[in-house]
Amino acid sequence: MPDKTIEKTVDALPGDTASTAGVVVTDSGPAPEKARSLWSDAWHDLRRNPLFLVSTVLIVFLLVMAIWPGLFTSASPRDADLAKHYLGKPNWSHFFAPDWFGYDVQGRSIYARVVYGARASITVGVGVTVAVTVLGTVIGMIAGYFGGWTDTLLSRLTDIFLGIPFLLGALVILNSFDDRTVMVVIMALAFLGWTQIARVARGAVITVKQADYVVAAKALGASTSRIMFRHILPNAVAPIIVVATIALGGYIAAEATLSFLGVGLGDTAVSWGGDVARGREQLRIAPHTLIVPSVMVSITVLSFLMFGDAVRNALDPKLR
Amino acid sequence: MGRYVARRLLQMIPVFIGSTLIIFCMMYALPGDPVRAMMGDQAYDPAVVASIKKDLGLDQPLLQQYVNYMTGLVQGDFGTQIASQRPISDVITDAFPVTIRLTIFAFTFVTLVGIGLGVVAGLRPDTLRDRGLLTLTLVLVSMPSFVLGFLLQYLLAFKWSVTTPTVTDSTDFGQLALPATVLASLSLAYVARLTRTSIAENLRSDYMRTAVAKGLPRRRVIGVHLMRNSLIPVVTFLGIEIGSLMTGAIVTEGIFNVRGIGIEIYEALTRREGATVVGIASLMVLIYLAASLIVDLLYAVLDPRIRYA
């Protein structure tokens, strides 16, 4: 503090008023060709990004598979034919045939199971992401907008939830349910996962809140809800989308991991993680029974991660 | 500094209580009955169940149960495992060093390889080398650890017989190498990406231009000026990752049969033994909180702009 005062006095030493350095040449950059908004600029970038194109194609493909699995195979994922059991090796050239990827230990078509497994993975992934985004955005916006005690309270709550290890928490919750429906899994993961988005939303709101146009809107007497939805939300939405798209891949991986640990969707559900767990005994003799669903999980997660990565690169001007 | 640490420690108390309370509630308040799970499928007498519950204090209100439990915990009494009748503190003392070894091994791997790859990619941003490494890390991130675990187990142990498929001696670092690699992969990929971004960003900064204009040798420009700045966010991230590595051990230890707390907690969960689960979970929360405190202090040491406020 004393240092500061010394500097001030020295900087303001009298004696050199000779240069009245007030004359400044207009210092404007070259004329912008056309005003581009964040979103159209992002779209411009995305269209040229091969990662984005590849991942979009893959995601559309996976979505179609999740919605209409019947389009891809006529075999049922649950029809067990013990005669065919796991020694029924894959016929890599029998494209789209039930024996394309061989049969599992109970003689079910691995190809059919892989196709039908997409639904569980994607429903959970998308469901959790939507739930987490809504929950996190609301909590984060309230904390950031109102500040003070509300913020302290909600921030502590966020800290508390961050302190719970995600996988462990999910295991504990899901383990106590005997009937684990898609809804239960989504709720459990959303309950534990909202913190990241809440932090991002809070940060974004605090930044936007101090912007002049929001201060102006407030001064003009706009209502709280109007300021929130008209002025703050649209400007906080980019960082939230970035975090959410990247998190989506992570939730699909989490669902697979939990199914693998035996606490994912109920035993009757067709899920990649569960199939990997069931195939684990055959790792030595029939590795394809777990490699095929493993590869499917990885490709799906990779598609969403690439998609999220491309969106982030396009929306985050700092990285350009 | 001392006051800051004291205040942070005080702040940690409500977070610790909150986190453990939530885990405790999830364990005991949700459907699923530990006593019934303990008795298995055998026919049971409601009166017996009630008396066991009374013995275990499970008939009291949840908050009371939590207070009882925490009072014990603070005195070092984790309770007794129902199945084995062993004190849970013994179980933890046995299993914890194993997980610590595995985590330290994985952490070292994450730090060295993750930062190394990140630096290699970040120093030449947007080149083929950079894009290749970025894609590689993306592939690593998209492989859940059980997928990578089985893949490596199949290739290295069964196909090429380079290592043993499971760990028989957890003090043998050679045997731990494979599980540690699998455990490290996700964090490693994140650290590499973060380092890469941070390096690439700082590379364009004004102070780097100054360092070059001062006529410093490249070694010094990169080693002193770039690294000091770029590694600040990485160090922060690494501290937080210690916690994730410990929970990640649940899956990895299961695949490679490493007898650490991951396996203990998983087995306790399937038996619905709340005391063991909550005990180990509390320990993990504590480690996470301690790690984040250390990270905060380290942050202030590394970045003089941050002051203890």
Add this chain to the structure above:
Amino acid sequence: MTIIEETAGSPAPDASRDADRPLLEVRDLHVEFHTRDGIAKAVNGVNYSVDAGETLAVLGESGSGKSVTAQAIMGILDMPPGRIPQGEILFRGQDMLKMSGEERRKIRGNKIAMIFQDALSSLNPVLSVGYQLGEMFRVHQGLSKKEAKAKSIELMDRVKIPAAAARVNDYPHQFSGGMRQRIMIAMALALEPDLIIADEPTTALDVTVQAQVMDLLAELQREYHMGLILITHDLGVVADVADKIAVMYAGRIVETAPVHELYKRPAHPYTKGLLDSIPRLDQKGQELYAIKGLPPNLTRIPSGCAFNPRCPQAQDVCRTDVPPLFPVTERDGGALAGRGSACHFWKETIHG
């Protein structure tokens, strides 16, 4: 070490020839950047020279290529995307563009030093100012940490930072803007270089502080008899310190002149426009002149004279022929030393 210092200190064998050669000479320098929108031609054939003890002010709007030229001289251009397709930068008669990276590094900071505009971002935020100053001595002169620190304190005293010994371990953010810029100056002066390039050294500062920093710089320059290239867009700064001025537009020098000549009688419509846009007390109440239009896009520089779309005197020839830098003379043809104008109609501009 001593032997090297002695040779450096004693007159070099070709010192006699050095005397009539400028300290630094830039010849026909071109710099271009490869960007997403095409090739941006930032510098298109710049020529200028500076002697020891002389101050050259390079004046221009942002995007005129003044900073890029300076970065090319320092060798701190980002290459790629930057590229120097042609030109020479002669330091004491030697072309630095033909030197090895190591040779150039030894010149940087040691013989030619640079002061940047924004001292806050240009100083490393996580290293103490003492460390950053001392680094110069440790790297270029091999001093120990302790000796370097003593030298840093001396330097900080030199640039009039109060309580230097107490503040040597402070970090850049702990200083005020003016003090930070003094530290930048100290860093540039550390090894008593022959030439200092100051890129808008006072733009980021308060007006009162600007004058102090500028005076300090001018004082130190006189004391050490250094060449100074002062890059600025501020005509007020130039008038007091510069000996000669080069006005840049779209990567070219459009006018050169001794400083007071230029103010009195500009020979290029662009310079004239700049001077007319200065608010003056004797013209109170009148509308301030402004050059119409915007600086050109460097990926599409207009044909002919780059200034033609904004020039009130533009004729057909201006749209087709690039004007070279004509020597400017008196109306009767009498020589005007150091004056030049890249305008087809310089005569009309200066005498008309």
